[in-house]
Amino acid sequence: MERTGQLYGAGIGMIVIIGIMLGCTLIVSTLLRFTAVSEDSLQWLLLLITMVSFGIGGLAAGIRSKEKGLVTGLITAAGVLLVFSLFEYLGYDSSITGMQAVYFAVFAACSALGGIIGVNTSSH
Numbered sequence: 001m002e003r004t005g006q007l008y009g010a011g012i013g014m015i016v017i018i019g020i021m022l023g024c025t026l027i028v029s030t031l032l033r034f035t036a037v038s039e040d041s042l043q044w045l046l047l048l049i050t051m052v053s054f055g056i057g058g059l060a061a062g063i064r065s066k067e068k069g070l071v072t073g074l075i076t077a078a079g080v081l082l083v084f085s086l087f088e089y090l091g092y093d094s095s096i097t098g099m100q101a102v103y104f105a106v107f108a109a110c111s112a113l114g115g116i117i118g119v120n121t122s123s124h
Helices: 006-034 040-065 069-092 098-121
Strands: none
Touching: 006 040, 006 069, 006 098, 040 069, 040 098, 069 098
């Protein structure tokens, strides 16, 4: 039995986003630890990795939901960004800055675009 639906697709997309980001975090932290590379030199690469992971997560959500890719991608991004925001607020006692809000909007747009592409590539 194949499960479809926006929330199920968004859940799969959230798992994909967090999984990709955890894998990339492991690679980048190992690179930072054992080489002379600084975190400042990887800033744009990390932003690109995050954007791609949100796009792939939105794509996975769109493929699973098979309907309303834009909304499914936005729900996926909202779930992950809520986790990030709560982690920052509760863990670091810090609120979201203006630049982070811009980044969050870009990540949501990448996820929404991935959701649109995912819906349109899935076979009906």
